[in-house]
Amino acid sequence: MSEKRNGLFWYHMLAIFTIVVWGASFPCTKLLLGAGVTPTEIFIYRSVVAYVGLLVASRFKVEVWNMHDELVAVLCGLTGCAMYFILQNVALKLTLMSDVVIVVAINPLLITILAAFFLKEEHFSWKILLGSALAFAGVAIVTFQNGFVWGDGLLGNILALVAAVAWSVYSILLKRIQGRRNTLDITRKVMFYGTLFGLPVMFFEPLTPLSTLLRADVLFNLLFLALVCSMAAFFVWNLIIKKIGAISASNYLYLEPVVALVIGVTVVGEPLRVVAIVGCALVLLGVIMVEKK
Secondary structure (H helix, E strand, O other): OHHHHHHHHHHHHHHHHHHHHHHHHHHHHHHHHHOOOOHHHHHHHHHHHHHHHHHHHOOOOOOOOOHHHHHHHHHHHHHHHHHHHHHHHHHHHHOOHHHHHHHHOOHHHHHHHHHHHHOOOOOOOHHHHHHHHHHHHHHHHHHOOOOOOOOHHHHHHHHHHHHHHHHHHHHHHHHHHHOOOOHHHHHHHHHHHHHHHHHHHHOOOOOOOHHHHOOHHHHHHHHHHHHHHHHHHHHHHHHHHHHHOHHHHHHHHHHHHHHHHHHHHHHHOOOOOHHHHHHHHHHHHHHHHHHOO
16 A cells, blocks of 8 residues: 555656646746747647657557547547647737636636546545635636726636636546556647647738747747647646546646746746735645645
8 A cells, every 4th residue: 555655656746747847838838929929829839849759759650549539539639739728828918827827727626526527436525625616716816806897808817717628628538548548649649639620720820930930039938838848748647647536636736826926927027916816825725625635
């Protein structure tokens, strides 16, 4: 038993590391948007580079699955890649980064509810729901901080919330094929199908000049998003969900807004607002309650 717990401990450590990496991805994306790279371009470029890297890692072995598993991979690509990242990038363009990451942090609550209904091995208690509700309250405070006045800020927060729903659906769908398929193959297929869904959207936006893409700061941020946040972190996260479960893994996502908030204030120069601090505090309180289930 102790051996098993020790093994799982390292997967929990990997989850924290992955969250730190993904927290850093928000300011990287914000800086790319500020340089003129469009939301869909950021997604496509990072996904294509990540896919090629995963293809090399798998020694160019491409396997065709049965219709059911292939369809699940298609839906994972649509929800967990294309919808999640494009909507999130558009939200980052419309509103403050700190608002987006706090709103996106609601997806563990959604995952908990969906897992309880669709995954027999997952379960939840009232304590978990209460902790998730506290986190939801933090998200609501940030989303409607200016009331129901329509504008870029509210639209950005709503798009971030839709992105969170997409990620939650992806997390549940992923469990349907993880027991039967290799984690590397799953990650690669999800990236591939996500890119296919994103490509048509990219051509509705003005393409960024090559001179901008080759700037040192732009190139560095794109490669960080592709190789670290997409290729490496996505593979590790899929493995984490397989080992410790969708609900336990999703609880660590609550830490993402804290990481992004700190980086946003220190690196991007966003203002440290009371509403963001309160929202993060509620999110942290919620995750502590859930983790002590």
